[in-house]
Amino acid sequence: MNFYPEFEVVRNDSRCIRCRVCERQCANEVHWYDADGKVMLSDESKCVNCQRCVTLCPTRALKIVKSDCRLRENANYSDQTIKEIYRQAETGGVLLSSMGNPNPLPVYWDKILINASQVTNPPIDPLREPMETRVFLGKKPEHITRNADGTLNTQLAPQLTLSMPVMFSAMSYGSISYNAHASLARAASALGICYNTGEGGLHEDFYKYGKNTIVQVASGRFGVHKDYLEAGAAIEIKMGQGAKPGIGGHLPGTKAVGDVAKTRMIPEGSDAISPAPHHDIYSIEDLRQLVYSLKEATEYRLPVIVKVAAVHNIAAIASGIARSGADIIAIDGFRGGTGAAPTRIRDNDGIPIEPALAAVDKRLRDEGIRNNVSIVCGGSVRSASDVVKAIALGADACYIATAACLAMGCHLCRSCHTGKCNWGIATQRPDLVKRLNPDIGSQRLINLMDAWRHEIKELMGGMGINSIEALRGNRLMLRGVGLTEKELEILGIAHAGE
Amino acid sequence: MKRIYVKEEWCLGCRLCEYNCAFANSGMTDMVKALRGKEIHPRIQVETDADGITYAVSCRHCTDPICVKSCIAGAISKKDGVIEIDHSKCVGCLTCVLVCPYGCVVEDEGGAAQKCELCMKNTCGAPACVKGCPNGAIVYEERGEAE
């Protein structure tokens, strides 16, 4: 069935100089030059609204607009719902999507407000006074212990040191390009934070950034070997992902080319299928075995992270993980991004990160095991204020991926699964990968994190807090607006005015 | 002296540099007015080699410039390291076009020779091609006198 295209290419011909930049830059082949008529023509049905052409058109002659040709309005059967049914009726296939859940579900960050000092408790000016944003992730000692000679025991469990409480979360080499990985690795190392390999292994060129790398072990075990484990600053066991809890991953054979296949340690052109479960993990005891196998393999030098998607029983699950020997729990909320996921799962599975985080922090405190682990939260942390709210809700640090992609040029067109990312991020096509120059990409990531660090300090200063550690779990610094009693109770915060 | 250097690894072949160059040297303030409906004569050219590698070539501002030596009218000179053409002196013999080993002197709209003068004579102040390159494939920097 043919539909009128979703987007329209609007070219202001009186401004178009026929430079054909749009034509050269659109991997979807929307634009072309007609020599007879000396005009630029376009086929908007192929447009994904990535805005590459709009951004590069030197005379601002182009815009892409949402088509107003819609099926008859129906609040129950929306235009999109109907077209999805048509598409499935035609293909019999599962719908695929990428990036995070775009639906208008509640964003609790936006319903939480941050406190500031007035009169009785002085704010701190971050430009004049020292502010500590450094965090250490890992198991903390319950009590002070002394050695036989009475001196303090200063032996700590392995810690991950970050200059600020933000890390770039897992995106595999394969799902994103070599240049995207290079940008993330270089930025993380310049910033003193970490990036995460995702489940695609670690390209040999990036071993040198090991001090700032979290190496992931996922259900497919792609690219996992001793040197890989030892290369990182921490090891992450990926049990689940916010965008697609309960299902695995699938890198199509067409993307498992060259170095991608080599890094994953699979034959070129073969599909890389990560099973939904880890086939050796069916209980917390099994998880404990993997945690300790990985610790054993790396001589107990590295903290082990267990990453799970935020799902209904997240607090109980986290309690189990905190007893499994893991040093850090990473929780990924349902708005987290993905390179490809079944649409129905992405849009309907899992729960938002904010209540999940609050529930986990509370449960671990109630059970007296909060110090067993650090908590990292992800799944749509969009700004410095989201980070501050997350820390006050109980997180030790945040994971960002969509925001990091945006810094590298991503325009959230949500067509990563097509492999034709016009911005050189979610693609393996050499001519497109080239569009992301890591000199530029890494600098933009560094700029973003520098800006956030300044903002985090300003927000902390406003509250009269000079160390991020003093903000962690400090829910008195938060108030809710427009939330129900139940929501406030779960978030553990008071309503504005209380 | 600061020169334009090519990083072909990052060139996308988008040709924006050519259009930015043509606009910068048009003397006009609006790109549409300057370039719409016209054939452009940029002083930087995007070349494509047999493997599909693209790179933008403009004057190297050689330490020992052969074009200066070859010019029969004395129209090409070196000023503070920048190789310049005095258009009022150029007789259009195009000897310089023939001798430049990089193919960086080209014919302008009127048949005289023109070349990159690092946007020193127009209102840009710094190379417009470099400023507008979306991927850092041409840079304007100090690398010392190699040649």
Ligand code: SF4
């Ligand atoms: S797909 Fe992107 S580059 Fe192509 S026409 Fe649409 S917005 Fe422009």
Ligand code: SF4
């Ligand atoms: S990039 Fe802009 S000016 Fe150039 S051909 Fe396309 S629409 Fe016209």
Ligand code: SF4
């Ligand atoms: S503007 Fe930059 S990327 Fe585009 S063709 Fe010129 S040098 Fe290459």
Ligand code: SF4
């Ligand atoms: S025009 Fe050619 S020969 Fe003359 S200075 Fe430039 S690169 Fe050298």
